[in-house]
Amino acid sequence: MIRQLFYIVVMLFSSQTAFAASHHNSNPSSVTDKFALDIGVFYANSDSNIAVTSPKTGGLFPIDFEDEFLLADEQYLPYFELTYAFNQRHNIFIDWKSLDRKADNNAVSQDFILEDIDGKDYLIEVGAKLNTELNIDILRIGYGYDVWQGTNYAVGFSLGVHTMFVETVFKGTIGTCIPDSSLTSLCNNVVATPEVVDDTFTAPLPNLGIYAAYEFYHGWNFSAHGQYFAINYDDVDGSLIDIRLGVETKICDNWSLKLAYNYYDVDITIEKQRKMNNNQLRTFDHNISYSFTGPMFAVSYAF
Template identity: 90%
Template sequence: MIRPLFYIVMMLLSTQTAYAASSHNSDSSSVTDKLTLDIGVFYANSDSNIAVTSPKTGGSFPIDFEDELLLAEEQYLPYFELTYSFNQRHNFFIDWKSLDRKADNNAVSQDFILEDIDGKDYLIEVGAKLNTELNIDILRVGYGYDVWQGTDYAVGFSIGLHTMFVEAVFKGTIGTCIPDSSLTSLCSNVVATPEVVDDTLTAPLPNIGIYGAYEFYHGWHFSAHAQYFSIKYDDVDGSLIDVRLGVETKFCDNWSLKLAYNYYDVDITIEKQRKMSNNELRTFDHKISYSFTGPMFALSYVF
């Protein structure tokens, strides 16, 4: 979903590299400026769920993508991170993770309704065969300032923005209904036919954080960052926790190896309304929760 952004970043990277090379002899301050690119993989143990509606009671409950819909809990996934450090204390960074999964469930074990997607409700019944895709891209951009510095350490604060691009696709024998103006219809007497339901969500969350690095042995660095935010604004309610601890070692000029452990948790709730008979009526909130924990490994190059 954000591959074009990745290509733009790589173009900027090439431009910056060429500029740095051409100005190296004329600007002595460029020695303290650096551009670092990390390309790596992380091992994610994922937990994700989405709020759905019970066709029997009308109440909402979470459907677990891993337990009920059989998406893989553990997998290796790619990520990249680009950091530009300049004027000794300033840092701009951008990173991206891609988490795409799909699975087949030959017999769903409980009834549920996917409510208010493009103005329709979709009923999935016990025993139905369902193919599920959950594609999540996580983009993080931000700025950090080193408040405290020493010969072997740096500690600073950051502000930034995490944005999740979520696409959930359901394929199978799915019933369709359009509820009446009282929203009392719970998809009864619906004929189930082969159907594809595609729901997308973009969830931006600003964040504040703290980070630090310490050279505990020549050529070996320990680094950490922690970012947090909680917001309720208009129809959006969300929270974010992002914690990473890692070790880096330089093995030759400009090249380093990085090993880290990351904990990431985000909860997004969007209040939804639908218009019926010229009235705005509240429906169940659109909610998705996602978290992953696991080690990360990257190859790092300094331009």
């Protein structure tokens, strides 16, 4: 879904580009208007976990996707970024990163319960074989305004939204139980059978940021941005940090190469509730913590 949305946005930007080009001669301001499309890869050193329930104590504890489920913690992943600069100081940007991973664990090392997924609890016991997928798409849309400008620099502020589309899939020998109204059932005496557990959620996080660009040598530019936001509202509690430092060099009229280093950290907790005997009862908070740190490389085309 997120991929289709990104492609639609790219098509809209492209049509806008064609329109602007057809009116280039009649609109002097179009001389400073510019689109830039970056296609690249980034090297992600990932760390992710989810909150689960102990079948022995009923307490919550985090379980690590990389350590317990054997998902790759280091990999190369694609990203796309589209920027539209217009009227000298205004910028609209959209970027998308895809972080899809899966792995097999032939023997889980600890018991845990995946609680309240479609009204059911799922027990995974020590020794069970488990195939795990964690698919995360991150879409960022924002607007920036250059507050300070010079012949070779610009500094501005941005406002936007990061949206994470998260899907976790567990396949294997998994026990199923439906807790009683007191939520005290811990999946006792459950017969484990082949099962697929698929859980998805969307986490939008608005953000505020600052960015800067500086041409330190002809054809060479340094750029940086930092974005942050924290929210605790209704059933969502989350925080976001996004910092990037990079260098761009022009290789011909429309083409550039970019190299950057990115630190990205997001922590999302969504309160979950289930209906029991006409009562709305709170269950555990669905928590996903995710971060990646690493270099990014892209080819940029300006038009």
